[in-house]
Amino acid sequence: ITEVAFEGLPVLKYLDLGEMKLTELGEDVFQSMPYLVILLLDGNTLLSQVDPSxxxxxxRLKYLTLHNCGLVSLPPTTLDTMWSLQSISLNQNPYRCDPDICGMVWWMEETEVELLNRDNITCSQPSG
Incomplete structure (x- = not known):
């Protein structure tokens, strides 16, 4: 998805991109959507990386689904900037147990954001 994909939709509040075979989310992909409240990205099993910004x-984002994707890590800076976020799903991803996962684990322990299916957020790949 390019950064111009959603131009002309500045007041959109709900976007379902679930199971769209996305492979990555770039830096400015949602820049023209300041009123988005709900973003569903679940089921994108090829989505292995998300740009930190x-x-x-x-x-205004309150609800984000990233479960059942192909994420091996998620930089904590990606999550730290979402001040309005109330609920997120991060489970059922093939997270890699390496030093990159530490920031995400710390965020999960410290956040007040509701982590849906928290018990199903596990590492699938050992480090190395």
Whole structure:
């Protein structure tokens, strides 16, 4: 998805991109959607990386689904900037147990955001 994909939709509040075979989310992909409240990205099993600033412009985002994707890690800076976030699903991803996962684990322990299916957030790949 390019950063111009959603131009002309500035007041969109709900976007379902679930099971769309996305492979990555770039830096400015949602920049023209400041009113987005709900973003569903679950089921994108090829989605292995998210740019740390992909959600930066989503200042009103409250609900985000990233479960059942192909994420091996998620930089904590990706999550730290989502001040309005109330609920997120991160489970059923093939997370890699390496030093990159530490920031995400710390965020999960410290956040007040509701982590849906928290018990199903596990590492699938050992480090190395």
């Amino acid at each position: 992909a959600f930066l412009s989503l200042t």
